[in-house]
Amino acid sequence: MYELLYDIFGSEIIAMIIAACMPLFLFILPFALIAVLLERKVSAHMQDRLGPMRVGYHGILQTIADILKLIQKEDIVADTTDKKLFNMAPVLVFAGSYAVFAAIPFSGAFIGSAADVGIFFIIAVSSIVVAGILMAGWASNNKYSLLGAMRSAAQIISYEIPTALVVLSIVMLTGTLSLNTMSIQQTAYFWNWNLFGGAADGFVQLLLLPFTVVAFVIFYISSLAEVNRTPFDIPEAESELVAGYHTEYSGMKFAMFFLAEYANMFAVSAIAVAIFLGGYQSPLGYLGNTIGVEWLIPYEQLFWFTVKGVGLVLVQIWLRWTLPRLRVDQLMTVCWKYLIPYAFVNLIIIGLISLI
Amino acid sequence: MKQYLKNSFDGIWTILVGMKVTFKHLFKPAVTIQYPDVKLPMADRVRNRLYVNMDDCIGCDQCARACPVNCITIDTVKSLPTEDLGKTSNGKKKVLWVTKFDIDIAKCCYCQLCVFPCPTECIYMTDVYEFSEFEREDLNYKFATLTESEIVEKNANFEKMQAEKEAKKAAAAKAKAEELAKKKAEEEAKAKEEPKTDNADNKEQPDKE
Ligand code: SF4
Ligand code: SF4
Numbered sequence: 161m162y163e164l165l166y167d168i169f170g171s172e173i174i175a176m177i178i179a180a181c182m183p184l185f186l187f188i189l190p191f192a193l194i195a196v197l198l199e200r201k202v203s204a205h206m207q208d209r210l211g212p213m214r215v216g217y218h219g220i221l222q223t224i225a226d227i228l229k230l231i232q233k234e235d236i237v238a239d240t241t242d243k244k245l246f247n248m249a250p251v252l253v254f255a256g257s258y259a260v261f262a263a264i265p266f267s268g269a270f271i272g273s274a275a276d277v278g279i280f281f282i283i284a285v286s287s288i289v290v291a292g293i294l295m296a297g298w299a300s301n302n303k304y305s306l307l308g309a310m311r312s313a314a315q316i317i318s319y320e321i322p323t324a325l326v327v328l329s330i331v332m333l334t335g336t337l338s339l340n341t342m343s344i345q346q347t348a349y350f351w352n353w354n355l356f357g358g359a360a361d362g363f364v365q366l367l368l369l370p371f372t373v374v375a376f377v378i379f380y381i382s383s384l385a386e387v388n389r390t391p392f393d394i395p396e397a398e399s400e401l402v403a404g405y406h407t408e409y410s411g412m413k414f415a416m417f418f419l420a421e422y423a424n425m426f427a428v429s430a431i432a433v434a435i436f437l438g439g440y441q442s443p444l445g446y447l448g449n450t451i452g453v454e455w456l457i458p459y460e461q462l463f464w465f466t467v468k469g470v471g472l473v474l475v476q477i478w479l480r481w482t483l484p485r486l487r488v489d490q491l492m493t494v495c496w497k498y499l500i501p502y503a504f505v506n507l508i509i510i511g512l513i514s515l516i
Numbered sequence: 517m518k519q520y521l522k523n524s525f526d527g528i529w530t531i532l533v534g535m536k537v538t539f540k541h542l543f544k545p546a547v548t549i550q551y552p553d554v555k556l557p558m559a560d561r562v563r564n565r566l567y568v569n570m571d572d573c574i575g576c577d578q579c580a581r582a583c584p585v586n587c588i589t590i591d592t593v594k595s596l597p598t599e600d601l602g603k604t605s606n607g608k609k610k611v612l613w614v615t616k617f618d619i620d621i622a623k624c625c626y627c628q629l630c631v632f633p634c635p636t637e638c639i640y641m642t643d644v645y646e647f648s649e650f651e652r653e654d655l656n657y658k659f660a661t662l663t664e665s666e667i668v669e670k671n672a673n674f675e676k677m678q679a680e681k682e683a684k685k686a687a688a689a690k691a692k693a694e695e696l697a698k699k700k701a702e703e704e705a706k707a708k709e710e711p712k713t714d715n716a717d718n719k720e721q722p723d724k725e
Contacts, residue, residue: 206538210548377528482534498524 192422233411245299250416253292260427267461278339300408308404312395319385325503329510343439353438383428391483429472440465572638575612579630587623591616622655
């Protein structure tokens with residue numbers, strides 16, 4: 161992508177800036193627009209309601225109306241807040257979740273950075289979000305915000321361990337840290353996905369199958385916790401903490417937190433897709449190959465990546481409107497007593513099998 | 517260890533059960549009613565906004581007296597005997613002009629106590645329940661059908677009639693008094709002819725009006 165833009169504009173800086181903005185305008189903003197509406201509609205129908213119905217046909221323009229409202233809102237900064245940190249926190253949170261998109265392979269031809277340490281970079285950089293959330297909670301000078309921020313920090317840091325362990329086991333299996341290489345390895349049909357044991361030979365794949373499925377489940381659960389979604393939404397538990405760390409935020413700063421949350425949702429789904437669900441590879445072969453149109457393939461890949469990612473986001477939404485929130489002790493029990501031991505055993509077994 | 521595995525299994529299993537339930541509900545028709553467009557049918561005896569059918573009101577003030585919060589104000593003025601106000605639908609003759617019939621619906625507690633005493637059943641509850649206003653004064657509903665000038669006219673008519681009546685009454689009283697005085701004078705005159713005329717002077721002129 162970058163090379164193409166470099167050819168067009170002939171300037172490194174412009175090409176770089178445009179390449180950096182692409183995921184934002186191509187993915188995150190439209191995705192946030194759609195996902196917010198989707199979430200409201202899906203939740204409404206799960207509760208036998210209708211959801212927004214007024215703006216546009218069945219409320220499809222509701223999010224746009226909401227954004228217009230948010231833009232008009234006064235930006236309130238309370239007197240006793242720590243102004244510097246308070247203003248910095250939303251930017252940091254958003255930057256943290258946005259940086260993740262740099263290493264996500266959207267399609268064979270559209271990767272922010274095909275770094276060889278892609279997944280490592282993602283795990284490292286997404287920790288910035290914790291700092292942003294802690295800053296927001298501390299700077300708000302509000303006990304609910306601080307409580308929410310502390311819970312969030314404890315939660316995200318705890319759940320990074322099972323995530324990392326699971327990712328490690330897949331890295332052992334595939335022998336690469338690059339998400340792009342991982343995607344390429346899971347090529348052709350869906351039984352080559354890492355979820356179903358990867359692209360190994362028949363017997364080894366069967367042996368691996370149960371463990372990779374377990375790995376996927378663990379990864380999905382802990383990634384849910386990392387983006388503060390229900391049932392792990394205790395940092396912003398609206399029924400006990402008002403809104404957690406973004407209680408004091410209003411207007412565009414609140415919108416930034418909101419955007420970051422949805423960007424995060426898509427980011428973890430995208431990572432899950434890239435690691436387990438074949439990345440941008442089509443599960444059924446490419447139309448471009450069949451009819452012999454080469455340039456169609458990257459677009460098809462983009463399409464499949466989006467479909468898989470949005471599918472996982474839908475499951476997140478589905479889970480959110482199914483499960484009640486966990487208590488803090490339950491949250492820690494799930495992580496330390498269940499997910500981490502399972503992930504660890506899984507890691508060892510997958511390691512042993514991949515020796516074969 | 518057994519318990520541990522069972523817990524993990526239960527955790528996953530119950531989540532799947534829950535997800536099945538929510539998935540089923542996803543395709544159930546919604547129970548939402550799109551309120552301003554679609555409305556729930558109201559019960560037969562709902563008590564909402566009051567309405568007065570002024571054609572039937574005889575201005576008897578019974579409803580105003582029944583109201584526990586005094587939110588009905590009625591002013592009436594008698595009609596001239598020559599005027600025909602018509603009859604109510606159940607055959608009562610109307611004799612009063614209702615110059616003011618205000619219901620302050622902001623005060624009303626919807627107890628319906630004003631409805632029962634009405635002899636002509638012209639005040640009743642409707643099923644209109646959307647009547648919010650920006651000003652509280654706008655909730656003071658005026659039902660009187662007479663225009664401003666008509667009210668003035670009716671009042672003037674009544675006063676004129678009253679004055680005429682007074683005048684007549686006064687005239688009648690005067691006539692009566694004169695007659696009395698005449699009678700007395702005659703009697704006195706008779707008495708004068710008789711020998712006893714001692715204190716007649718004091719009684720010569722009785723109550724002059
Ligand atoms: S409903 Fe009750 S409160 Fe309202 S006007 Fe009639 S008597 Fe008064
Ligand atoms: S009780 Fe009926 S007839 Fe009498 S004043 Fe009230 S509304 Fe009119």
